Amino acid sequence: MFRRDPIPPGEAVEILLDGQPISARRGDSVAGALLAGGVTRFRDSxxxxxxxxxxxxxxxxxxxxxxxxxxxxxxxxLVTVEPGMRITRQSGAPSLLPEAET
Known part of the structure; x- marks a missing residue:
C-alpha cells in the first residue's frame, strides 16, 4: 500500500517491532515507518x-x-522514530503501569 524510495545511507535507523528489526527513515513517525515497512496490524481492539x-x-x-x-x-x-526504539503491539486493554512494574 505505501511505497517509498530506498532509504539513503545516513538516514536509516533500526527500530524493533515485537523484537524484529525494521529499517526506518530518520525523522519518520513510528506509524509512517511501520506502514512503509509493510506492517498492517498495529494493535488488537x-x-x-x-x-x-x-x-x-x-x-x-x-x-x-x-x-x-x-x-x-x-x-x-505522533512519535518520531529514534535508533533502537522498542515497539510492541498492544492486545486488549494494556496495563497503565510501565512494563517493569507489571
Missing amino acids: VVSGAPRAPYCLMGTCFECLMTIDGVANRQAC
Missing part, C-alpha cells in the same frame, strides 16, 4: 480483538496505539 491500524495519521483517532519504549498507549503517528 479491546472490544472484539480485531486487528487495528492507523486511520487518520494525525492523532485524532487513536487507532495506532502501541507500547513504545515501555510506555503503553502511545500514538505511533
Whole structure:
C-alpha cells in the first residue's frame, strides 16, 4: 500500500517491532515507518480483538496505539522514530503501569 524510495545511507535507523528489526527513515513517525515497512496490524481492539491500524495519521483517532519504549498507549503517528526504539503491539486493554512494574 505505501511505497517509498530506498532509504539513503545516513538516514536509516533500526527500530524493533515485537523484537524484529525494521529499517526506518530518520525523522519518520513510528506509524509512517511501520506502514512503509509493510506492517498492517498495529494493535488488537479491546472490544472484539480485531486487528487495528492507523486511520487518520494525525492523532485524532487513536487507532495506532502501541507500547513504545515501555510506555503503553502511545500514538505511533505522533512519535518520531529514534535508533533502537522498542515497539510492541498492544492486545486488549494494556496495563497503565510501565512494563517493569507489571
